[in-house]
Amino acid sequence: MECRFHIFNISKNYTIDNEQPKYILWFMKTVLNLKIEKSLKLEAQEIAENFGIPLGTILNALLRQFVRTKEISLDMSYRPTPFLQSILKEAEAELLRTGSHSIEKLESKEFIKKLKKL
Numbered sequence: 001m002e003c004r005f006h007i008f009n010i011s012k013n014y015t016i017d018n019e020q021p022k023y024i025l026w027f028m029k030t031v032l033n034l035k036i037e038k039s040l041k042l043e044a045q046e047i048a049e050n051f052g053i054p055l056g057t058i059l060n061a062l063l064r065q066f067v068r069t070k071e072i073s074l075d076m077s078y079r080p081t082p083f084l085q086s087i088l089k090e091a092e093a094e095l096l097r098t099g100s101h102s103i104e105k106l107e108s109k110e111f112i113k114k115l116k117k118l
Contacts, residue, residue: 032059 048055066072080088 044058045055048058
């Protein structure tokens with residue numbers, strides 16, 4: 001069955017296969033398929049769930065911001081892993097233990113030579 005209707009006084013006729021109410025067609029959303037790592041998706045869903053916001057709502061907000069500002073804004077701040085944090089604490093403790101608080105300023109070639117001697 002064919003259905004013809006007008007939206008907001010636009011005199012174009014739109015044809016659809018099924019009979020669907022106009023409001024469904026006007027507010028119809030589309031599906032966006034993304035290829036991402038499964039672990040990333042699961043982690044994002046869990047975080048979104050903790051905020052009480054569906055992941056789709058968060059992605060819609062990001063896309064709206066992208067369209068509005070025509071900019072890509074990514075926070076690339078880095079948080080060290082617990083393993084790296086333990087290594088950094090160990091290095092700080094060693095620095096305090098040796099009493100060496102001044103770092104030698106070496107040219108890159110000199111620095112590499114010094115590292116190779118270690």
